[in-house]
Amino acid sequence: MFQTKADLLSATLDYHQGNFNDAKREFQQLAYLGNADAIYNIAVMHLHGQGVEKNKAQAYAWFSLAADFGLLDARDTAMLIARQSNNQQPLDDAYNALLKQLSFQWYDRQLRPELNASPAPHASPQRSYTVEPKYPEHAYKNGIEGWVWLEFDIDKSGAVTDVSLIDSYPEKTFDKAIINAVKRWKYQGDSQTLPYYNRSLLYHFTTYKGKQYEQSFKSQQREYNEKISDLIDAAEQGNALVQYYIANWLSSDDYNATRLLKYHWQQANANSELLLRSAVNGYANSQYRIGANMLRGEYGKVDREKGLNWIVLAAQSGFANAQYRLGRELLNSQYVDYAPNKALKWLKAAAEQGLFSAKRDLALLLFELKKPAQQVTAALNSALIDDSEHPQLLLLKARIQAASNKPQHAKKLANSALKEANARNWDQSRIKQFMATLP
Structure with missing residues (x-):
């Protein structure tokens, strides 16, 4: 594959x-x-x-x-x-x-996106409560800058659920800070926008936010210039990874490095151009981002066919988040490409790479498709290893017990799911609806 x-x-x-x-x-x-x-x-x-x-x-x-x-x-x-x-x-x-x-x-x-087009209006929930991540002290003192790329779901109540780390630079420096903050964010919307899946966030940590680094930037400028020159050469020679990193840096104006990079890439959409060059150059992260952007209408209109084509390319390269997203998109029954069995294949591929969201949805889909109990249980247990008290997984366990004519076991598990959802401030309506069906 x-x-x-x-x-x-x-x-x-x-x-x-x-x-x-x-x-x-x-x-x-x-x-x-x-x-x-x-x-x-x-x-x-x-x-x-x-x-x-x-x-x-x-x-x-x-x-x-x-x-x-x-x-x-x-x-x-x-x-x-x-x-x-x-x-x-x-x-x-x-x-x-x-x-x-x-x-x-x-x-x-x-495949080709219209990079110069203005983003299309896109119905999405609006953030109503924000907690700013704390800049890690060691990174701030040492003038370390970076970014974190996350995806997360938003449930019917507007709560953020199941944050997934896709990529970050420098690795593990800022991950915990932004994940802990995003988990506390709240969104508001209506039945057309909530729940919302695969919300994408590229969050930048920049020392330029601290005025004290204006002087440090001037002292570091010669060193920066030398490094930037090497990066520009690598990008122009066709290094897809470097093109991807520079695209991420250029998407924010606040990096010290960005102010130097923009001497070379001055056009307004330079970050999108470099991201596309990286995608066309075979880098799966960039292919997935281009595809996800097209599904959101970032390049003038929502283009599902082209967006999915890019995501397929990334998924075929083995990129777990693309495999998961492809599986999830193929489960949307409002589109003609609805294909649960194909979705199952991609969810399995992503789950085998350890992606929790894929493990979770794989277990749920196997149950909905009435696959053998042994398959459902194996997938569920694999997901529970990552989060033993996840409300959706506990609810699935309860549904399995109810299907096996064990209502008391089902009620106990549903109560546990309800308690955990309440503790996480997640939506509880589906759990309550299920509990209402129990004798």
Whole structure:
């Protein structure tokens, strides 16, 4: 299921080291993500017979395709090959055959976001109570900056439930501070917006918020400039991970590093451009973020088809959060892509990687689909290892007992679920509805 990961930098290194078979495989992976540089490099390999048979018709086809994706040099090279050819027909045949496999029109239809468009209005709950995270003292004293990317659910009462850490930088420095704060946030909305699933948050911790660091920034500027120069070079050479990190830094104006990065990337949507470059370069985190943004209408309109296409790419790369999100989206019965059995496959994949939200939903779905009791119990027990008093899991245990004609056991478990939901300030309506059905 999972593809070998590659980015433009690693593929280029393989090419320059003469590992043409690996380079070709990696370039082809990237080409099908719409990576124009990879398409161009495949053309070069066909032109010179590197890892493939020397074939001017194939070179012409790939150069022409790279031109379709916006590379002007590729158009010039394709025209040069055509002028040197005695017969244009084989060139056109090769190009038309390639277009049946990959074309800019296909990329435009299936994946390309409109980054310059204004975000579409999106019905979502509004935060009504906020607790600001405390900047970790050791990080603040040492001028350490960073960010944390979270997702969380909001229940019918507006309470935040089951916060999931996706990524952070530096690792584990700010995680606890923001997670502890977000758990206490409250939201308000109506039946159209609550409950709300997979709320995404990229929270920035910046020392620029403290005025005392204005002087420290000036003293560190030379060191910053040297590091920033290296990062810019890596991003321009096609390092997908660096492109992703810079996209995250550029999404806030308050980083010391950001003020230097913006000398190079000055356009207003530079963070989105770099995130897309990283996604097209094969980085699953970026692919998932692009997909999630499209589902929210961040790029002009809600585009479910393209959003899910990006999330599928990330899920196929083994990114657990994308696998979980894909499973959850396929369980939404209001869409034509509703597919519980496909959802089950993706939830299992994410659960096997230890993602708690996937474990929780897998157990619930197995029960709803009336799968064998042994499967349901195994999935439930796996989730309970992570959170033995989770209200939804305790309620599921109660439902299992009720289905087995054990109402007293079911009532005891439901009472425990109700007590725990109350302690966490979570919505209790579903538990109460279930308890009303018990004799």
